[in-house]
Amino acid sequence: MPAKSNSTSQTQGNNSGSFSLDDGSRIAVIGGGPAGSFFSYFILQVASRSGMHLVVDIYERRDFATFGPTGCNMCGGVVNESLVQALSVEGIDLPPEVVQRGIDSFFFHSEKESVALYAPFHQMRIATVYRGAGPRGANGLKWRSFDGYLLELATKSGANLIGERVTDLVMNEGRPRVETKDGLSQPYDLVVGAIGVNTPSLELFEKLGTGYERPATRKTCNLEFKLGSSFITGRLGNSMHAFLLDLPKLDFAAIIPKGDYVTMCLIGDKITNDFVDSFVRNPVVSTYLSDSGEHDAAACRCAPLASLGNAVRPFGDRVVLLGDCGMARLNKDGIGSAYRVAKVAAITALFRGVSAGDFGKGYWPVCRTIVADNRYGRLIFKVVDVIKKSRLLTRAVMRMAREEQRKAGRQRWMSMVLWDMFTGSSPYREVFMRCLHPAFWGRLLGHIGASMLPSRGPVSEPVRGQEDNMDTSSLGRDYRTGDVIVREGEIGDCMYVILSGQAEVMRSTDGEDVRLAVLGKGDIVGEMSIFQKERRSATVRALTDMRIMTVDRKIFLKRVHEDPSFVFPILQKMSQRIRDLNAELAQLKSG
């Protein structure tokens, strides 16, 4: 059972009774975006494992089945590779109707050239999604909203959805009371703020007197262009396209391919209509919007604020703020940081308590690592800005990355820096440290020298064709019947989650292949080499056509370090295998 709050946290609280959650405790989650849904899902899952019943009410003003900005939490819609892998271990497999397109590569375009970087294992481990039902006017699309899908995971776990806007939040005898536009007024043991930064409701939390101050924000702009699936597949492929153009006012620009549409994401302080028009007409950009330079106007457009990182004191007695309004990664992977902080807040609330002291000890340490990492991020973005402004440096960076991609077996210094930086796959600190390595500098200086020589003219790279059997909305990698996924005796540094299909586990004994098990959807393969650095103990072969997600050891271990409960689904599978083995052993002995 969850522990009682300790005495220190009690004295830091407001003495209005116990700060621990018990059977029947009531939690209000305000905001049903990723942060609110992840929090609700994980607290209900973990509580149910502990035999505890909680009442979780999610207040969400949007209907995610509505097309256009009204039903959408307005973002680029890229679910990054660390999050896709982490979710597959958690048993959350993004379904094809939610994934607009699986992404396996990143193109960088400067004024004169482009370079392509491909994901490790050539797998679709980045997903593009719509946060709402889809762009304005896109009625009839078969896709489902990502936020709607997460919200459904939470409600299927037992959360109640209250489709209303929260208009007031007051402390009544030490307990929060939530009031809605339609006059609902309810008391709770804990209130969770997951309202993002695009809402006036932030002041409800600021006036509570816990010391909370909203994070700084900046302006952005998203546009959706309908280009048709075949143009997108041929011209953009399964690749994100980032533009390193020296345009005033622009910090980041990318085109993200989806089903029939692309999302153009622009970040900068003064993105006006005129700026957008000139950006879209830029020859480097317009190639990715049409063959002729002519294309329809954007079908949908929004100008949301982006969080610049961390709020001040995102917790108090019986109050915690998550996601963009509490703690987010700078410029990247906002959905991934919402998942991280939501899960740690849920575990803190359950196993420590809900006082300011409890959140300070359980929740804040993870937030602090994000705050510290964002400092490295700020530094790196300043360097990127300098590089974008210098043609020589941009050319040298592109040259170095391109050469690394062409020469197999080379240490990929620049490619890894660019990949991790733009996909948000690694902490900014790791990217920064990699840039300090003398070998990185040695190579870069060489390429700066070479870039001073007259160039051979524009260098561009074609997008790579898609494998025939690969559905554009599939994540992971396809295996055909008979393909070997893992070979006995090989050294492994990853494990596999089966997304669909069946595989057999074989081991050779005295020259004969013995079938040890048949595995199916949701099963995990090759996890032993993550825990023990040993050779694979068995061969795993596809019994049917299969789809599999590879999970890197590094990503897995990083998650376990931050959130030890991450290993729980694997322990569950391993304990089931031990049970099965015991049953077989008992049968052998008795027979």
Ligand SMILES: Cc1cc2nc3c(=O)[nH]c(=O)nc-3n(C[C@H](O)[C@H](O)[C@H](O)COP(=O)(O)OP(=O)(O)OC[C@H]3O[C@@H](n4cnc5c(N)ncnc54)[C@H](O)[C@@H]3O)c2cc1C
């Ligand atoms: C231009 C842009 C592009 C981005 N691209 C990406 C990307 O590609 N990948 C990525 O990972 N991140 C991206 N982000 C960041 C990402 O959008 C956020 O980090 C993420 O949405 C945070 O989730 P959240 O749940 O904290 O907040 P939100 O997604 O903003 O959700 C908050 C929810 O609270 C609800 N709400 C607010 N007030 C109330 C109220 N009073 N009552 C009831 N409900 C309320 C809202 O309706 C909303 O559903 C981008 C951001 C911007 C601005």
